[in-house]
Amino acid sequence: MTIRFERELLLLRTLASGAQLHVPIFRFIGDSNGKNVYIQANIHGPEIAGIGAAHRLIDLLQQESAIHGTITVVPSINPVGLDLKMNGMQVGYVDPNESVVGNFNRVYQLLVTDKTPTDPEEVQKVGIENFVAAYSHSDIQTIVHDFHAALKEALADLRAKRGREGLRFGLKLAITIQELAADAHYIIDLHTAGIAQYHVFAFEENLDAIPYFGIPAVIQLPDDFVGVFDEAMLLPWIRLRKAFQKAGREIPFSAFEREAFTLELGSADSIDRVMMDEDAERILNYLRHKGILDGSAQPVEMAYYKCLQRNYARYNAPTGGLVLWNKQPGERVRAGETLCTILCAYNRGTDEPTEMPVVAVEDGIVNNLVESQVVHEGMALCSVMTRVEDLKF
Numbered sequence: 130m131t132i133r134f135e136r137e138l139l140l141l142r143t144l145a146s147g148a149q150l151h152v153p154i155f156r157f158i159g160d161s162n163g164k165n166v167y168i169q170a171n172i173h174g175p176e177i178a179g180i181g182a183a184h185r186l187i188d189l190l191q192q193e194s195a196i197h198g199t200i201t202v203v204p205s206i207n208p209v210g211l212d213l214k215m216n217g218m219q220v221g222y223v224d225p226n227e228s229v230v231g232n233f234n235r236v237y238q239l240l241v242t243d244k245t246p247t248d249p250e251e252v253q254k255v256g257i258e259n260f261v262a263a264y265s266h267s268d269i270q271t272i273v274h275d276f277h278a279a280l281k282e283a284l285a286d287l288r289a290k291r292g293r294e295g296l297r298f299g300l301k302l303a304i305t306i307q308e309l310a311a312d313a314h315y316i317i318d319l320h321t322a323g324i325a326q327y328h329v330f331a332f333e334e335n336l337d338a339i340p341y342f343g344i345p346a347v348i349q350l351p352d353d354f355v356g357v358f359d360e361a362m363l364l365p366w367i368r369l370r371k372a373f374q375k376a377g378r379e380i381p382f383s384a385f386e387r388e389a390f391t392l393e394l395g396s397a398d399s400i401d402r403v404m405m406d407e408d409a410e411r412i413l414n415y416l417r418h419k420g421i422l423d424g425s426a427q428p429v430e431m432a433y434y435k436c437l438q439r440n441y442a443r444y445n446a447p448t449g450g451l452v453l454w455n456k457q458p459g460e461r462v463r464a465g466e467t468l469c470t471i472l473c474a475y476n477r478g479t480d481e482p483t484e485m486p487v488v489a490v491e492d493g494i495v496n497n498l499v500e501s502q503v504v505h506e507g508m509a510l511c512s513v514m515t516r517v518e519d520l521k522f
């Protein structure tokens with residue numbers, strides 16, 4: 130079969146000087162009756178491991194003799210984030226020039242609501258209750274086809290209405306990404322997290338695919354929306370299924386053929402040739418598992434475990450100072466054990482302590498640490514997976 134390989138340059142932003150920021154988008158177009166995959170990396174500027182993985186993935190895909198569907202790979206989706214440096218450091222988790230400064234991965238838009246809006250001035254999101262009522266007796270193919278079409282219409286309406294007075298950059302980027310991924314059945318968003326062990330954010334509905342990535346630590350997402358990419362893309366389908374269920378019709382989630390994963394490929398601001406290859410291979414294995422590529426996929430044997438996102442404990446600094454770590458990513462911690470000690474050297478010669486331990490509230494597994502060992506009170510320190518359960522496949 131012939132596979133078409135395309136490179137598109139998407140103009141994302143024009144700067145004050147007239148310099149234009151483009152995003153290279155790579156597409157492998159195979160069988161027209163296959164599934165669509167969207168893979169992106171580097172929405173957060175410091176998170177570069179995914180660029181390496183995507184780069185190698187493109188090499189590997191070019192060696193494939195068949196692709197069943199279309200694979201879109203965007204190794205670096207956010208040039209504003211990648212190029213944002215201060216004093217030599219990577220800082221592009223947000224655009225500091227926005228009037229609403231916020232995390233680039235909290236800006237995505239949920240395109241469904243309970244009831245179809247009656248005010249035509251409002252963004253016409255898809256009313257799930259109305260949709261279910263209208264499609265209560267339809268076959269699955271029609272439901273999937275029309276719901277997908279309705280989501281795309283809602284997205285177009287959102288761009289038109291929210292963009293009437295001009296889109297702030299973070300929102301423009303989020304909407305652009307949702308447009309790029311709108312036809313995707315399977316979505317992979319590549320991130321990293323401070324100083325971290327490998328881990329995955331996934332919905333319960335998609336856990337079966339986890340062993341094909343070979344990443345043992347899983348944080349299971351709830352059915353609520355905080356503006357994250359995989360939530361924006363998958364929650365409409367999860368809520369659709371639940372609404373059908375409430376109306377008395379059981380549809381297995383797999384019938385929708387929709388999956389989305391946030392893979393956290395270790396630590397930020399680091400790239401490694403061996404890991405680039407391994408990370409590309411784990412994505413390739415998943416694509417084989419989904420039948421996008423030929424060949425048999427191998428589930429990776431290891432001890433998988435998960436925690437619910439509500440049990441994913443994020444510790445913040447109780448005071449300002451310097452962080453001395455007692456635990457490292459991947460280590461188990463018991464309630465009462467010290468995660469780290471904040472060195473408050475400024476307290477010498479006073480009655481205040483010069484060291485303040487930060488103690489684990491619950492048992493768990495340390496997932497990631499903040500990169501800098503200098504913290505102000507209230508800054509993020511580390512995340513710990515708690516109430517960890519084994520995941521069996």
Ligand SMILES: [Zn+2]
Nearest residue numbers: 173176320321
């Ligand atoms: Zn990230």
